Amino acid sequence: MKKIKVFLAVLFCKTVRFFAKLLGRGSSLPGALTLKFFPNILKDITPPETIIAVTGSNGKTSTVELIAHVLKESGASLVYNKEGSNQIEGVTTMLLCDSTLSGKAKSKIALIESDERFAKYTFKYIKPNYLFITNLYRDQLTRNGHPEWVYASINDAISDDVTLVLNADDPLVSTFGKNRNALYFGADKLSFDKDKNDSVYDDGKYCPICNAPMSYDYYHYNHIGSYSCPKCGFKKPQTKWTITDANLQDKHLTINGEHTIELSFSSIYQCYNSLVAFAAADIAGVKAEDAVKALSGYKMQSGRILDFTFGKAQGTLLVSKHENSVSYDQSINVVTNCKEDCAVLIIVDKISRKYHTEDTSWLWDIDFEKLNSENVKKIYLAGSYYNDLAVRFSVTDIPEDKLVVCNSVESAMEKLKDEESFTYVITCFSDKGKFLDIVKKGEV
Ligand SMILES: [Zn+2]
Numbered sequence: 278m279k280k281i282k283v284f285l286a287v288l289f290c291k292t293v294r295f296f297a298k299l300l301g302r303g304s305s306l307p308g309a310l311t312l313k314f315f316p317n318i319l320k321d322i323t324p325p326e327t328i329i330a331v332t333g334s335n336g337k338t339s340t341v342e343l344i345a346h347v348l349k350e351s352g353a354s355l356v357y358n359k360e361g362s363n364q365i366e367g368v369t370t371m372l373l374c375d376s377t378l379s380g381k382a383k384s385k386i387a388l389i390e391s392d393e394r395f396a397k398y399t400f401k402y403i404k405p406n407y408l409f410i411t412n413l414y415r416d417q418l419t420r421n422g423h424p425e426w427v428y429a430s431i432n433d434a435i436s437d438d439v440t441l442v443l444n445a446d447d448p449l450v451s452t453f454g455k456n457r458n459a460l461y462f463g464a465d466k467l468s469f470d471k472d473k474n475d476s477v478y479d480d481g482k483y484c485p486i487c488n489a490p491m492s493y494d495y496y497h498y499n500h501i502g503s504y505s506c507p508k509c510g511f512k513k514p515q516t517k518w519t520i521t522d523a524n525l526q527d528k529h530l531t532i533n534g535e536h537t538i539e540l541s542f543s544s545i546y547q548c549y550n551s552l553v554a555f556a557a558a559d560i561a562g563v564k565a566e567d568a569v570k571a572l573s574g575y576k577m578q579s580g581r582i583l584d585f586t587f588g589k590a591q592g593t594l595l596v597s598k599h600e601n602s603v604s605y606d607q608s609i610n611v612v613t614n615c616k617e618d619c620a621v622l623i624i625v626d627k628i629s630r631k632y633h634t635e636d637t638s639w640l641w642d643i644d645f646e647k648l649n650s651e652n653v654k655k656i657y658l659a660g661s662y663y664n665d666l667a668v669r670f671s672v673t674d675i676p677e678d679k680l681v682v683c684n685s686v687e688s689a690m691e692k693l694k695d696e697e698s699f700t701y702v703i704t705c706f707s708d709k710g711k712f713l714d715i716v717k718k719g720e721v
Pocket of ligand 1: 488
């Protein structure tokens with residue numbers, strides 16, 4: 278009976294996947310339909326021998342892409358959710374489509390990107406051998422709640438026999454390792470570190486164990502750094518994989534004092550993504566020199582950084598996430614690290630493509646003050662939330678004559694086509710389509 282059920286489920290999933298692809302539908306639909314008829318099917322299949330999962334607020338898709346690249350280069354037999362469908366439906370599609378009709382995995386390694394809130398459902402039957410947790414930030418508050426809430430959801434997904442691979446520099450993430458089997462990655466003090474947290478808010482102010490004020494030796498960014506609690510002794514754990522040196526201008530980083538990786542796109546976030554990929558490769562048995570070779574100069578394919586030309590304007594689209602201030606801060610850092618004169622266009626037109634919300638409180642968590650930089654000559658604010666953006670910018674010290682407030686994406690693009698400075702566009706997945714469609718047409 279079980280065999281027939283597995284046979285039917287795999288066949289059904291593969292058939293729906295085939296037609297869904299023809300119709301240009303994503304990879305979660307086949308799994309969703311299969312789960313309707315066979316709700317516990319993941320319990321009955323034989324998954325790959327090794328399951329590596331990645332969760333956390335930011336960097337999941339990029340990290341999974343990098344790990345997959347290194348493992349594929351080393352010739353590993355691998356399946357992963359490259360379309361980023363990271364809830365149980367997408368994972369079901371991925372695993373069933375990689376199975377024989379008897380439900381046995383064809384690949385030896387499964388690499389699973391998992392949504393942090395829904396990890397407990399995905400991992401009910403499919404237990405990862407290694408679970409990487411990248412970071413926990415304020416992200417989609419209306420859907421996820423606070424990082425502590427997300428913490429509790431992930432905590433429910435952790436089984437006893439998993440090896441956790443944790444970001445030692447994120448205090449909330451490192452507490453997952455308490456009384457569990459855990460390995461850590463992180464960065465030593467780097468030349469661009471700060472003594473004070475200069476972000477708009479500080480989620481590392483209090484000890485996640487005893488709530489006493491924490492002290493930091495240094496901050497890499499936001500609340501990520503080297504912390505310790507004077508009251509209960511909680512502190513940054515020892516790391517197995519460590520960024521011992523990083524130079525963002527010359528675009529390289531060194532791991533464990535000896536493995537130097539050249540970066541094609543330089544940011545502290547990309548340093549962490551590369552470090553995680555290096556650690557995963559180490560766990561999968563890839564030689565360090567092969568991992569370095571695969572990671573060096575690798576250009577990300579996930580389309581988060583896109584060059585464009587529109588009229589006189591030339592620039593780069595930095596895809597960020599609405600409702601996620603760290604993601605915006607990351608893009609703002611790219612703008613301020615660029616020493617050339619530039620313009621910036623910020624679009625908030627639709628907050629989410631998945632649900633309706635009009636909450637813009639997250640704009641107040643973003644470090645827009647940093648755009649008050651000599652090289653930033655003009656800032657266009659656009660989209661249906663232009664008023665919210667304008668109010669947020671009115672409390673920065675950015676001179677008013679640098680701000681161009683536009684009540685729609687179209688009116689901003691009308692002005693942008695005569696922009697002569699290099700232009701950075703900062704917006705979300707939910708709004709990038711509108712911008713790119715106009716770029717493609719070549720006119721508003
Ligand atoms: Zn404490």
